[in-house]
Amino acid sequence: MLSVKNLEAFYGESNVLNKVNIEVAAGNVVCLLGRNGVGKSTFLKSLMGLVNTPRGSIIFNGQELINSATYQRARQGIGYVPQGRDIFPQLTVYENLLIGLEMAGSKSQVCDKIFTLFPILKTMLNRKGGDLSGGQQQQLAIARALVANPKLLILDEPTEGIQPSVIKDIGRVIKQLRQEGNITILIVEQYLEFIMDVADYYYVMEKGQIVAEGLTKDINQEEIQKRMAV
Numbered sequence: 049m050l051s052v053k054n055l056e057a058f059y060g061e062s063n064v065l066n067k068v069n070i071e072v073a074a075g076n077v078v079c080l081l082g083r084n085g086v087g088k089s090t091f092l093k094s095l096m097g098l099v100n101t102p103r104g105s106i107i108f109n110g111q112e113l114i115n116s117a118t119y120q121r122a123r124q125g126i127g128y129v130p131q132g133r134d135i136f137p138q139l140t141v142y143e144n145l146l147i148g149l150e151m152a153g154s155k156s157q158v159c160d161k162i163f164t165l166f167p168i169l170k171t172m173l174n175r176k177g178g179d180l181s182g183g184q185q186q187q188l189a190i191a192r193a194l195v196a197n198p199k200l201l202i203l204d205e206p207t208e209g210i211q212p213s214v215i216k217d218i219g220r221v222i223k224q225l226r227q228e229g230n231i232t233i234l235i236v237e238q239y240l241e242f243i244m245d246v247a248d249y250y251y252v253m254e255k256g257q258i259v260a261e262g263l264t265k266d267i268n269q270e271e272i273q274k275r276m277a278v
């Protein structure tokens with residue numbers, strides 16, 4: 049469903065991704081691991097067209113996206129939850145969800161499924177986004193990406209700075225979505241136990257290159273921890 053080949057990305061003259069190859073099979077949960085600053089967020093941004101990617105290929109459901117604008121990628125069915133979540137603090141929870149529909153060009157409404165996945169949001173529809181806790185904002189950000197029924201959901205460090213009970217809730221949602229089988233999920237993470245719980249396949253990035261990959265069930269924790277240690 050997603051096939052990335054020889055992707056390069058630049059900030060000015062600085063080459064941050066160097067010939068990255070990643071395959072994500074439909075219905076799978078795939079994770080990209082790696083220590084701080086190796087290029088993981090840049091990789092996700094490159095999928096959304098948010099950084100300069102002069103070379104390489106991003107085939108999504110048979111279509112080349114490398115030259116598509118960000119809004120076109122969203123309309124093709126990619127939902128993106130950036131690191132830090134980017135909730136609109138002055139807008140209500142409900143308005144934040146409506147923006148998720150708008151960004152994906154969807155004419156549908158916020159359906160009840162969202163509140164089955166995130167019951168806490170239903171009780172907070174009229175609260176300002178900025179008044180929510182970090183964990184609630186993360187749930188809102190994921191819900192905002194899910195309202196338009198994306199085919200691919202991209203999450204950048206969803207557990208970062210989140211309390212353990214909410215991490216559990218987010219893990220439960222990912223596993224439920226995976227079980228239903230209508231969505232494919234790509235996660236950047238540094239929290240290995242979380243990934244071992246939710247992901248099918250992993251990649252490890254170092255200095256803008258993929259240096260290891262495999263089935264999560266076969267992961268060698270010690271080796272991966274070593275690669276992720278600072």
Ligand SMILES: Nc1ncnc2c1ncn2[C@@H]1O[C@H](COP(=O)(O)OP(=O)(O)OP(=O)(O)O)[C@@H](O)[C@H]1O
Binds near residue numbers: 086088
């Ligand atoms: N907007 C930017 N302009 C210039 N350099 C940047 C920019 N954003 C990131 N970088 C640099 O690109 C490199 C990769 O950053 P990136 O955020 O992709 O790493 P990461 O693996 O996601 O790390 P983290 O987990 O800390 O977010 C780093 O050296 C970073 O300093």
